[in-house]
Amino acid sequence: IKISNLEKIYRTEDVETVALNKLSFEVKDGEFVAVMGPSGCGKSTLLNILGLLDDPDSGSFLFNGIEVAGFNERKRADLRKRNIGFVFQSFNLIDELTVFENVELPLIYTGVKAAERKKIVEDVLDKMVIMHRRNHYPQQLSGGQQQRVAVARAVVNNPKLILADEPTGNLDSSNGNEVMQLLTDLNEQGTTIVMVTHSEHDARYSHRIIRMLDGQTVMQDLMV
Ligand code: ADP
Numbered sequence: 001i002k003i004s005n006l007e008k009i010y011r012t013e014d015v016e017t018v019a020l021n022k023l024s025f026e027v028k029d030g031e032f033v034a035v036m037g038p039s040g041c042g043k044s045t046l047l048n049i050l051g052l053l054d055d056p057d058s059g060s061f062l063f064n065g066i067e068v069a070g071f072n073e074r075k076r077a078d079l080r081k082r083n084i085g086f087v088f089q090s091f092n093l094i095d096e097l098t099v100f101e102n103v104e105l106p107l108i109y110t111g112v113k114a115a116e117r118k119k120i121v122e123d124v125l126d127k128m129v130i131m132h133r134r135n136h137y138p139q140q141l142s143g144g145q146q147q148r149v150a151v152a153r154a155v156v157n158n159p160k161l162i163l164a165d166e167p168t169g170n171l172d173s174s175n176g177n178e179v180m181q182l183l184t185d186l187n188e189q190g191t192t193i194v195m196v197t198h199s200e201h202d203a204r205y206s207h208r209i210i211r212m213l214d215g216q217t218v219m220q221d222l223m224v
């Protein structure tokens with residue numbers, strides 16, 4: 001990821017809010033970066049742009065060497081579903097689908113055949129130690145289990161990049177640490193991770209903290 005002078009301004013009838021104010025930074029292939037900063041500093045706006053859910057007003061965003069700023073929704077969606085996995089604070093699983101079906105969904109979107117889907121999903125559920133719950137519905141699982149399913153869904157397409165938004169925000173510390181360990185394992189296997197967090201504890205799992213204030217980076221700390 002290489003973003004330069006990224007700007008995002010929200011305009012309502014009478015107010016203009018500068019959410020990203022010429023934000024620039026780089027994340028190298030295979031890095032694990034935490035983004036921290038007070039509420040309203042632009043973290044969600046940034047994640048939406050990095051996740052190709054939204055487009056900046058100006059500036060450059062190189063993803064895998066491709067300039068994606070200015071891409072239309074169709075092109076962004078195409079790149080997103082093949083390259084990016086999302087993990088959210090509130091899990092965002094589909095309650096009407098089983099664990100297996102939730103994790104299978106991204107593979108259906110990318111056109112993987114049923115027999116191959118079964119094999120891939122079972123493999124991922126196994127790795128996330130949630131195979132024994134494959135036929136349960138999200139509401140029948142504990143929070144820690146739901147987040148393990150969400151991580152499974154995020155990685156099932158073997159994405160280059162995982163974007164995590166407060167992934168432990170709804171978990172107790174033991175389940176939270178378990179999810180952070182899963183993210184660490186994925187990173188060690190080569191997946192790049194950008195994680196927004198309020199938790200200094202969770203940030204210590206990363207290689208580097210990017211600190212934001214008012215839509216800009218104010219500091220970068222290297223973890224030792
Ligand atoms: P954070 O995730 O760090 O809390 P956000 O990216 O959500 O920050 O918000 C950055 C700024 O942009 C805030 O001032 C927020 O109020 C504003 N903002 C976010 N989304 C919108 C929107 N859809 N319309 C107007 N203002 C918004």
Ligand code: ADP
Pocket residue numbers: 139140141142143144145175
């Ligand atoms: P874990 O430590 O594996 O995350 P918990 O300690 O939170 O699980 O939960 C204890 C056990 O109770 C788990 O096996 C969990 O699946 C089960 N459980 C929790 N809530 C429900 C529920 N609503 N319906 C069925 N089983 C549940």
